[in-house]
Amino acid sequence: MAFTPATTEQRFVLDHVVRIGEIAATERYAAASDDVVDAVLEGVGQLASGEWAPLNRTGDTVGAKWTPDGVVMPDGFAQAYKDYVDGGWGGIGVEEEWGGQGLPFAIQTAVLDTLGSANMGFALCPTLTVGAIEALQHHGSPEQQALYLPHLATGEWTGTMNLTEPQAGSDVGALRATATPLGDGKWSIKGTKIYISFGDHDMAPNIVHLVLARTPGAPAGTKGISLFLVPKFRLNEDGTPGDFNDVRVVSIEHKMGLHASPTCVLSFGDNDDCIGELIGAELGGIRAMFTMMNNARLNVGLQGVQVAEGATQGAVAYALDRVQSARAGSPSKDSVKIVEHPDVRRMLMRMKAQTQAARALVYYAAGQVDRANLGDHAARNRLELVTPLAKAHGTDLGNEVASLGIQVHGGMGYVEETGAAQYFRDARITPIYEGTNGIQAADLVGRKLGLDNGGAFAALIADIRGEAKDERLLALVDACEAIGRKLATADADDKLAASYPFLTMLSVATCGWLMERQGGVARSDDFGRMKTAAVRFYLDQIVPEAMGLTAAANASAAVLYSIEADLFAA
Numbered sequence: 001m002a003f004t005p006a007t008t009e010q011r012f013v014l015d016h017v018v019r020i021g022e023i024a025a026t027e028r029y030a031a032a033s034d035d036v037v038d039a040v041l042e043g044v045g046q047l048a049s050g051e052w053a054p055l056n057r058t059g060d061t062v063g064a065k066w067t068p069d070g071v072v073m074p075d076g077f078a079q080a081y082k083d084y085v086d087g088g089w090g091g092i093g094v095e096e097e098w099g100g101q102g103l104p105f106a107i108q109t110a111v112l113d114t115l116g117s118a119n120m121g122f123a124l125c126p127t128l129t130v131g132a133i134e135a136l137q138h139h140g141s142p143e144q145q146a147l148y149l150p151h152l153a154t155g156e157w158t159g160t161m162n163l164t165e166p167q168a169g170s171d172v173g174a175l176r177a178t179a180t181p182l183g184d185g186k187w188s189i190k191g192t193k194i195y196i197s198f199g200d201h202d203m204a205p206n207i208v209h210l211v212l213a214r215t216p217g218a219p220a221g222t223k224g225i226s227l228f229l230v231p232k233f234r235l236n237e238d239g240t241p242g243d244f245n246d247v248r249v250v251s252i253e254h255k256m257g258l259h260a261s262p263t264c265v266l267s268f269g270d271n272d273d274c275i276g277e278l279i280g281a282e283l284g285g286i287r288a289m290f291t292m293m294n295n296a297r298l299n300v301g302l303q304g305v306q307v308a309e310g311a312t313q314g315a316v317a318y319a320l321d322r323v324q325s326a327r328a329g330s331p332s333k334d335s336v337k338i339v340e341h342p343d344v345r346r347m348l349m350r351m352k353a354q355t356q357a358a359r360a361l362v363y364y365a366a367g368q369v370d371r372a373n374l375g376d377h378a379a380r381n382r383l384e385l386v387t388p389l390a391k392a393h394g395t396d397l398g399n400e401v402a403s404l405g406i407q408v409h410g411g412m413g414y415v416e417e418t419g420a421a422q423y424f425r426d427a428r429i430t431p432i433y434e435g436t437n438g439i440q441a442a443d444l445v446g447r448k449l450g451l452d453n454g455g456a457f458a459a460l461i462a463d464i465r466g467e468a469k470d471e472r473l474l475a476l477v478d479a480c481e482a483i484g485r486k487l488a489t490a491d492a493d494d495k496l497a498a499s500y501p502f503l504t505m506l507s508v509a510t511c512g513w514l515m516e517r518q519g520g521v522a523r524s525d526d527f528g529r530m531k532t533a534a535v536r537f538y539l540d541q542i543v544p545e546a547m548g549l550t551a552a553a554n555a556s557a558a559v560l561y562s563i564e565a566d567l568f569a570a
């Protein structure tokens with residue numbers, strides 16, 4: 001199925017949800033003029049539909065392959081990646097000082113949205129590089145920045161993020177990789193990391209691994225973690241890649257989806273010859289990594305949008321083509337396209353509405369990154385508050401929409417030919433990595449509700465109330481406020497037991513607000529009519545559904561702990 005970039009929708013969301021005009025009116029982001037934004041959306045759309053989308057199936061069916069000499073990408077990927085680099089797409093959001101274009105994060109979000117909607121597994125590679133750039137921009141030394149950032153900004157070199165070890169998944173503090181000082185300011189790195197996305201590949205001459213490790217005598221837990229820069233190839237005097245840095249790819253995982261993304265087991269320092277450099281302060285690793293992870297969480301939420309976009313396009317095309325049965329209640333006995341059946345329309349409308357809602361939420365959060373970068377303190381707090389919503393709810397919606405996409409295809413969705421199944425398989429990782437959605441919910445109730453003494457949460461509620469008109473949406477906001485207040489002082493178990501339903505309610509309230517706003521300015525052309533219908537469906541059906549979670553969000557942990565753990569096996 002041909003992929004069509006969602007350019008009109010992206011521009012609309014940038015204008016009315018992100019309010020990109022306000023951001024572009026500042027000196028820092030003055031480059032984001034209307035013409036430039038249009039040119040970026042159009043240009044990346046061409047790359048995505050012309051080169052990245054045609055590789056989506058190969059990425060899935062052939063996939064990245066491990067060899068003793070390293071990971072080999074399927075045919076066509078290296079060229080498509082080169083065209084991404086040559087086109088300057090890697091540097092869209094990178095500061096001009098490092099060779100980037102200095103455009104707002106929200107524009108970079110739109111670029112990754114388009115690339116990932118065309119080929120999500122492939123787009124994970126630049127997504128990770130963007131994270132490495134963020135960490136170095138904020139925490140790297142001037143030397144590290146000068147040596148690495150220009151190559152990462154172009155995308156010529158790619159970045160990875162190395163947290164996970166077999167015993168340290170959600171519990172990052174349990175990691176055991178070590179860094180031992182060599183006496184010359186450098187460190188010897190040793191340890192095994194698992195599940196490292198794009199930990200190796202053949203599309204770039206160097207890979208910059210950002211690795212969390214423990215230094216000698218470091219305290220246990222997250223306080224004892226430092227962040228290291230570990231290139232695959234050490235740099236020569238002139239800054240070019242030189243000697244191999246003893247980072248070995250032990251294997252790549254066989255996964256249910258995301259086959260274009262090599263998920264590597266990496267072994268650092270098997271021959272005691274892996275050299276790393278400290279990024280930021282010793283023991284300051286988790287802070288530096290969070291710089292990378294926070295925006296990475298938004299980018300994973302964005303993967304939910306990407307998958308939802310692709311799945312929806314596929315389902316709409318199929319429903320407009322597949323003929324089955326006459327329409328019930330119609331005088332005609334002629335079979336119709338399945339799009340004419342009410343239940344198929346329900347699914348398609350839900351897919352459109354949820355995709356738009358997810359995009360609004362993630363782009364809104366991306367706009368807060370820009371506003372925070374402009375020194376807006378309230379935007380910094382807003383960003384912190386909505387990051388777990390964007391990550392968890394964005395990816396939940398990606399999964400829901402991908403599942404509906406299969407349903408619209410019927411049996412053809414379950415067999416692989418239509419590609420509907422690939423979206424579902426690819427999507428399934430997104431609620432798991434970058435902090436599982438359960439961890440996002442815990443972050444929301446554990447840290448974010450209390451941010452600024454509850455001021456950040458109160459400000460979001462006030463903003464929604466100040467603009468929302470729909471009675472059902474306002475009722476949902478009231479419910480969120482009451483539950484949020486209650487959870488702020490609840491016992492830890494009760495708070496965490498309620499965390500997920502509460503996260504969903506607050507996410508839907510936020511999406512409802514941003515959807516209603518878009519409905520209010522929708523035009524009367526085809527795009528506008530679809531938007532108006534999707535907004536109406538969202539307010540009529542999705543918002544009331546979220547109210548149905550009130551009982552779960554108000555429940556204590558009592559029922560969950562009313563049995564001993566062993567009884568789950570009964």
Ligand SMILES: Cc1cc2nc3c(=O)[nH]c(=O)nc-3n(C[C@H](O)[C@H](O)[C@H](O)COP(=O)(O)OP(=O)(O)OC[C@H]3O[C@@H](n4cnc5c(N)ncnc54)[C@H](O)[C@@H]3O)c2cc1C
Pocket residue numbers: 161162163164168169170171194195196197198255258263429432433434435436437438439442
């Ligand atoms: C395809 C793929 C790509 C990945 N890419 C990377 C990468 O590039 N870099 C990297 O470092 N890692 C990567 N990961 C690892 C990923 O981030 C971890 O899988 C994830 O953090 C979860 O850790 P875990 O798998 O050990 O699950 P666990 O931590 O064992 O979690 C299992 C379940 O228990 C729940 N749980 C655990 N602790 C708590 C708690 N305190 N409260 C409530 N619930 C809890 C979780 O929510 C989950 O449902 C990747 C993983 C995959 C599969």
